[in-house]
Amino acid sequence: MLLVDKTVKDFVAQVASNEPAPGGGSVSALASSLGAALTAMVGNLTVGRKAYEKLTDDQKSQLDENLAKVTKLVERLNELIDEDTSAFNDYMEAMKLPKETDEEKAARKAAMEEALKKAMEVPLDAAKQSLEVLKLQKVFAEYGNQNAITDAGVGALLACSGLEGAVFNVLINLGGISDQDYVANIKKECESLVNSGKELRDETVKIVYSKL
């Protein structure tokens, strides 16, 4: 059964349980998905309404375009909720492989490294998708339905937490990767993702506070 097919209550209970998955990776993807969904809601409460008609054509098409993009990102982030737990479980399976003979040991090591790489790539993808969400949000705080201004703000907070949470999960999995140049590059990329995300979040949140 997919995590996204569980009830909200059961999902939360499973997170809280003494099973290591689903954990922070899946929850981070969900946070960004919720942030994207709130942004889509602001768009859906804007397009075609009175306030929308007063916008310039440029502003209208920017809203339309961003709404289409953020709606797709909700879907992608929902997939990443399950992909993260699945990658973690694959790593746990690889750890259970037999390690009696030298041949088995080598096969286990290779399987573990491959699984670890995947367990790092999934949250890295989630962090990148979260940044895409954050890039789309400001326009909704600026021109979107002002009754939903706080929803645009909560959307930015959650997408940014989802981004940084995903980065935590990239960084912890990097610990098991031996290629140090590769590790250094990914670390640099993560730092840049977090910094860009926080900057975008702060821009959107500033607009929200200025209108409250």
Add this chain to the structure above:
Amino acid sequence: MLLVDKTVKDFVAQVASNEPAPGGGSVSALASSLGAALTAMVGNLTVGRKAYEKLTDDQKSQLDENLAKVTKLVERLNELIDEDTSAFNDYMEAMKLPKETDEEKAARKAAMEEALKKAMEVPLDAAKQSLEVLKLQKVFAEYGNQNAITDAGVGALLACSGLEGAVFNVLINLGGISDQDYVANIKKECESLVNSGKELRDETVKIVYSKL
């Protein structure tokens, strides 16, 4: 049907839809609930395990106590997911009351004010509960199962976003309340909640980064 009984996928889709509820208030309560659940998971992956046995009695009892508290907070925050949308819907119902006669107008105004107060009190409660979660988290990052250190970090990010998101929803509803002394007091309280929350989040996140 309660929101927490919907599947994760359906909940996210309903957030994204052109219905104003569930919106940022319910999503903020869910974010804090997920943050509390991740913290509970770290506790559940710690108590009774090897690393736990090495802790001092004081550290053990602090972990035990915080785990019990955060587990209760998950439940309370889950309730607030539905209470927020329910309060919003009550306000919408009050707005629909007849307003032909003076008597009807007065009754509608009173009902709207009462509903608005409730729609402000629910996220204020959610913000306070989120701060309680944040107060409990640092110890899990410090002494908890170090394989789950990133989960403690994601928990802090989400509880803080849930707190600030709830505060947005308090502030927007304050706009409709006429008692200016009351409004000023709540604004002050919100500012203090957000500042304390961010400080606690930063302390926990700093520990996480230092161990990655």
